Amino acid sequence: MRRFSWFNATALTLGFAFLYIPMIILVIYSFNASKLVTVWAGFSTQWYGELVRNEEFLNAAWVTIKVAVMSSTIATVLGTMAAYVLVRGGRFGGRTLFSGMIYAPLVMPEVITGLSLLLLFIGIGLDRGVLTIVLAHTTFSMCYVSVVVSSRLVTFDRSLEEAALDLGCSPFEAFRLVTLPIIAPAVISGWLLAFTLSLDDLVIASFTTGPSATTLPIKIFSAVRLGVSPEINALSTIMIAIVTIGVITASLITKQAAVRQARDERMAERTA
Amino acid sequence: MSQTVFAPWDDPNEKPLIQFKNVTKRFGDFTAIDDLTQDIYTREFFALLGPSGCGKTTMMRMLAGFETPTEGKIFIAGQDMAKIPPNKRAVNMMFQSYALFPHLSVWDNIAFGLKREGKDKDAIAARVEEMLRLTRLSKFAKRKPHQISGGQRQRVALARSLAKAPKLLLLDEPLGALDKKLRQDTQFELMDIQEKTGTTFVIVTHDQEEAMTVASRVAVMDEGRIIQVATPAQIYEAPNSVYVADFIGDVNIISGRAKPSGDKVVTQWAEGQPDIIGTTATKFDAGQEIHFAIRPEKVAISTEEPQDAANKLQGKVLDIAYLGNISTYHVALPTGHVIKAQTANTRRLSRRQITWEDPVWISFTDTAGVLLEH
Numbered sequence: 253m254r255r256f257s258w259f260n261a262t263a264l265t266l267g268f269a270f271l272y273i274p275m276i277i278l279v280i281y282s283f284n285a286s287k288l289v290t291v292w293a294g295f296s297t298q299w300y301g302e303l304v305r306n307e308e309f310l311n312a313a314w315v316t317i318k319v320a321v322m323s324s325t326i327a328t329v330l331g332t333m334a335a336y337v338l339v340r341g342g343r344f345g346g347r348t349l350f351s352g353m354i355y356a357p358l359v360m361p362e363v364i365t366g367l368s369l370l371l372l373f374i375g376i377g378l379d380r381g382v383l384t385i386v387l388a389h390t391t392f393s394m395c396y397v398s399v400v401v402s403s404r405l406v407t408f409d410r411s412l413e414e415a416a417l418d419l420g421c422s423p424f425e426a427f428r429l430v431t432l433p434i435i436a437p438a439v440i441s442g443w444l445l446a447f448t449l450s451l452d453d454l455v456i457a458s459f460t461t462g463p464s465a466t467t468l469p470i471k472i473f474s475a476v477r478l479g480v481s482p483e484i485n486a487l488s489t490i491m492i493a494i495v496t497i498g499v500i501t502a503s504l505i506t507k508q509a510a511v512r513q514a515r516d517e518r519m520a521e522r523t524a
Numbered sequence: 525m526s527q528t529v530f531a532p533w534d535d536p537n538e539k540p541l542i543q544f545k546n547v548t549k550r551f552g553d554f555t556a557i558d559d560l561t562q563d564i565y566t567r568e569f570f571a572l573l574g575p576s577g578c579g580k581t582t583m584m585r586m587l588a589g590f591e592t593p594t595e596g597k598i599f600i601a602g603q604d605m606a607k608i609p610p611n612k613r614a615v616n617m618m619f620q621s622y623a624l625f626p627h628l629s630v631w632d633n634i635a636f637g638l639k640r641e642g643k644d645k646d647a648i649a650a651r652v653e654e655m656l657r658l659t660r661l662s663k664f665a666k667r668k669p670h671q672i673s674g675g676q677r678q679r680v681a682l683a684r685s686l687a688k689a690p691k692l693l694l695l696d697e698p699l700g701a702l703d704k705k706l707r708q709d710t711q712f713e714l715m716d717i718q719e720k721t722g723t724t725f726v727i728v729t730h731d732q733e734e735a736m737t738v739a740s741r742v743a744v745m746d747e748g749r750i751i752q753v754a755t756p757a758q759i760y761e762a763p764n765s766v767y768v769a770d771f772i773g774d775v776n777i778i779s780g781r782a783k784p785s786g787d788k789v790v791t792q793w794a795e796g797q798p799d800i801i802g803t804t805a806t807k808f809d810a811g812q813e814i815h816f817a818i819r820p821e822k823v824a825i826s827t828e829e830p831q832d833a834a835n836k837l838q839g840k841v842l843d844i845a846y847l848g849n850i851s852t853y854h855v856a857l858p859t860g861h862v863i864k865a866q867t868a869n870t871r872r873l874s875r876r877q878i879t880w881e882d883p884v885w886i887s888f889t890d891t892a893g894v895l896l897e898h
């Protein structure tokens with residue numbers, strides 16, 4: 253059925269080359285022994301060593317992770333609540349308006365989000381630092397969480413919740429004991445999405461940050477303006493590795509669960 | 525020893541478990557339940573039967589507490605249910621989709637309601653084991669719902685809803701997802717369990733055979749109203765309307781004008797055809813519109829003119845449906861009416877006397893059919 257064709261092969265090669273050549277070059281040069289980024293002078297891992305000793309980068313990494321964990325956790329809680337109300341709340345007045353407003357920040361230019369948040373923080377006299385970045389990241393990532401969770405809730409069999417109520421749960425218990433465990437995969441992937449978004453955000457973070465808090469993307473961006481250093485390449489390679497491992501693990505877990513489910517169902521049919 | 529017939533609805537001293545009093549339920553402009561009043565008694569197996577959209581599921585969901593009546597009141601054991609949320613009602617429901625919790629094992633699914641009551645561990649374990657035995661699921665206690673078959677899932681759902689020993693169990697199309705053979709076995713199992721536990725069952729179904737098999741009384745519904753409530757035999761043999769007669773089983777309907785004659789009523793239905801003679805308790809005025817309903821198995825078919833039959837008509841065989849145990853003949857009358865007549869195939873491989881296009885006689889007694897006003 254699938255025959256080799258030169259057209260397909262070329263299209264595939266071109267596409268993947270377009271996607272991955274920049275990253276491959278970056279990874280290769282992170283192992284360059286030379287201090288000059290564009291001249292190859294043999295294999296070396298010295299820049300990784302330098303990176304670990306660089307206090308500034310480590311600080312920035314720590315700030316980034318703190319911001320990402322806090323903002324994605326708050327965004328997950330708020331986003332899940334918003335999704336639950338929008339999907340389950342029935343037809344209250346202005347429901348369409350609300351769901352539209354939840355998704356609007358998805359298409360809002362980051363510059364505008366960043367600027368408006370900056371104006372807000374100045375307006376209420378909030379000192380800019382880790383807290384303001386966390387708030388800003390929560391603001392834009394909660395709508396992503398809400399999208400992911402509500403798409404799961406739409407296909408969620410409502411009678412499961414009714415069964416929980418019927419068996420004596422209060423509405424909150426029904427959510428905690430039945431709904432949440434079942435939609436947990438969607439909530440977790442929402443959290444991961446929010447975490448990733450926070451990790452690589454540059455624009456909004458640079459609007460809302462203060463002198464005390466520099467995130468990794470801001471640090472990299474300002475360092476690159478003074479010239480690309482092999483250290484930056486090394487740092488970027490590590491980030492690529494982390495993201496790759498994360499994505500592969502997540503997809504393996506999903507696939508395994510699906511395979512197990514299919515096997516169990518076959519078994520159930522045979523023993524019926 | 526004479527066995528008393530279970531008929532609490534005929535006993536004026538019996539207090540009903542469930543009372544619907546002038547209940548109306550509207551969803552926007554749509555009236556799902558229209559001014560409905562009905563009593564259901566303890567230990568009854570009450571079936572709500574009707575086409576989809578007739579309001580039977582809404583009635584059940586109001587009993588469970590998932591919907592509240594727009595007007596009127598519902599009482600369970602004398603208590604007004606208006607302000608009582610689903611989790612505070614001694615009512616459990618078996619859902620059409622079974623609604624088993626996919627993240628919990630069979631054991632934990634059954635224990636779910638008991639744990640909410642805050643019973644101690646041993647009491648819960650003992651009750652779950654009892655339910656597992658009752659539904660023959662002990663082997664599968666540790667499995668997850670997707671690791672068992674459809675029939676087993678159905679039994680888990682039943683066990684879970686019975687575990688809390690509710691006063692009232694609601695079953696929403698409980699057997700819809702099972703194949704025919706399994707469905708029939710399960711119907712008897714349900715009746716068995718209902719008798720053993722002494723629970724009042726209210727079942728919603730669109731399958732008339734299912735309702736007839738399991739129920740002590742059947743309520744036939746249409747457009748938010750109950751058309752008739754009676755035992756399965758009464759519903760079948762003495763329907764109160766053309767709608768009920770037509771909904772339950774197969775029926776021939778002949779419409780005409782009434783002509784009372786003595787203790788009989790004669791239906792004049794077509795020029796040049798002999799009038800149909802029937803008996804009825806209801807009074808009909810001369811010339812009133814009347815519908816004569818007769819079940820196919822009460823219509824005899826023969827090649828020769830039958831002697832001493834109250835009603836006999838001549839026609840031609842149009843179609844024969846052979847179902848193994850019975851055969852149904854479709855007989856076309858000269859007026860264009862098609863009458864169905866059924867005979868049991870009691871003898872194996874008997875030579876079929878009647879075939880297509882044969883001129884035949886159909887006949888029935890004067891008590892075989894019912895006369896209906898509407």
